[in-house]
Amino acid sequence: MNDLSFRELVDRVIGAENPILLTHTRPDGDTVGSCAALAALFAAMGKTPAVVSPDVIPRRLAFLSDNEWFAPRKDYPVGATVIAVDVASPQQLGKLQEVFTGPLAPTFMIDHHERGVAFCPRYLCADASAVGEIVYDLSLALVERGALSALPPFAVDAIFASISSDTGCFKYSNVTPRTHRIAAELIERGANAPEINRLLFDVKTAEILAAEGYVASHIRRSDDGRIAWVTVTDATRDELGLLDEHFETAIDVVRSLEGVEIALAVKQSPDGKYKVSLRSTGLDVAKVAATLGGGGHARAAGCSLETPTAEDAARIAVDAVKRAL
Ligand SMILES: [Mn+2]
The missing domain is CATH 3.10.310.30 (Diaminopimelate Epimerase; Chain A, domain 1)
Incomplete structure (x- = not known):
């Protein structure tokens, strides 16, 4: 399976119809945050996105998932563009493997796992600390291409959350100077970093x-x-x-x-x-x-x-x- 270039990824996102975003099993802040951000970008582009998770999304991520895009759906439009986000292997789709098959099989995947298994055309950036870094680049490219006028504030927060989540609040070895630069730009764009980090790391039930x-x-x-x-x-x-x-x-x-x-x-x-x-x-x-x-x-x-x-x-x-x- 050939990997997609960044340009091909941008083309596919612009051309997506009724985009359905899939999270991985035991959803974490990166898969949920990246899906939430992508959904916001698609909505801002005039599309009708949906996010589907194989497992229940943890309550502490409700600030990302408590919206119409994550609402349960009975069926999905045929011909929808199905995008697996932060899903490293088909097994990580869990029970969604049975739903998103045949005409609804994943159209492409966006991932950052070096040792992942591609199950459809994949955009992979193994240097990215989180898929959120990729979504950030993507959002800027969409603005540059004129597909989007500006980054929706919710996408800014969701991208920040995905990166903070996968880096353990910018603590892990996957953090690069670029990770901090992106975080800084997101804060400049209005990301509510203290509140997002508090919700992700300080609040425990x-x-x-x-x-x-x-x-x-x-x-x-x-x-x-x-x-x-x-x-x-x-x-x-x-x-x-x-x-x-x-x-x-x-x-x-x-x-x-x-x-x-x-x-x-x-x-x-x-x-x-x-x-x-x-x-x-x-x-x-x-x-x-x-x-x-x-x-x-x-x-x-x-x-x-x-x-x-x-x-x-x-x-x-x-x-x-x-x-x-
Ligand atoms: Mn991840």
């Missing part, structure tokens, strides 16, 4: 705090302390009266422990498999995840394991990390 408390008191470590992990099963969640979405920050709690170089969170998925998230301070965990059928970024990756118990999945993943060290 009682359920998320409870989940973090559980995780903090159930971290296990390798003998040398370099690897740490936690397991979260359906039984754990039921016992605590919590949902999967409340454990989104579990991996951050694990990796915050002093001395930990590689953090893992093993969480049971609705399909019964175990989803493993990996974070590292140096080791290329995308390679580790690839040996287990997954992928991602060098310092943030994941895979899905089909094992009898969470303990088995944790052991397999931790062993794979140990082999790579």
Whole structure:
């Protein structure tokens, strides 16, 4: 599958009809923020966009998704331009794989995952910290081409949110000077950075705090302390009266422990498999995840394991990390 040039991407966005934007499973601030921004751009171009997510969008992202574009739809217009956003592989479309197939199969994809799998013509920018950086470039190109008169304020905020979200508030190793330049330009254009960052990073529901408390008191470590992990099963969640979405920050709690170089969170998925998230301070965990059928970024990756118990999945993943060290 040939990758699209930036010019081809701009052409396709200008030519899109009834654009339908798809997020990835377990939607995060980048996929939701980029879809929200693209929807705002399309609407400003006089088109009728819709955003579809395979999973429930976390409540803390409601400032991006509580609008008509994300409203549930019963059917989709035939001939719609279907765009996968921040989706690294067909599996990351989850249950949408069955809906967006045949005449509704994704038309093109916009991504920044270096080790992703293209499932339709793809615009890839692996240097971008977030798809939001790509959407920013795209929005400027649309103005330059005359397809858009100005950036809608909502798009400015949504792009800022997507970049801040995927960079952990401009903290991770994927941040480049360009990331900061784009953020600065977005602030110049009116992005409400303090409020967006507060909503993304400072506000936690009682359920998320409870989940973090559980995780903090159930971290296990390798003998040398370099690897740490936690397991979260359906039984754990039921016992605590919590949902999967409340454990989104579990991996951050694990990796915050002093001395930990590689953090893992093993969480049971609705399909019964175990989803493993990996974070590292140096080791290329995308390679580790690839040996287990997954992928991602060098310092943030994941895979899905089909094992009898969470303990088995944790052991397999931790062993794979140990082999790579
Ligand atoms: Mn992303």
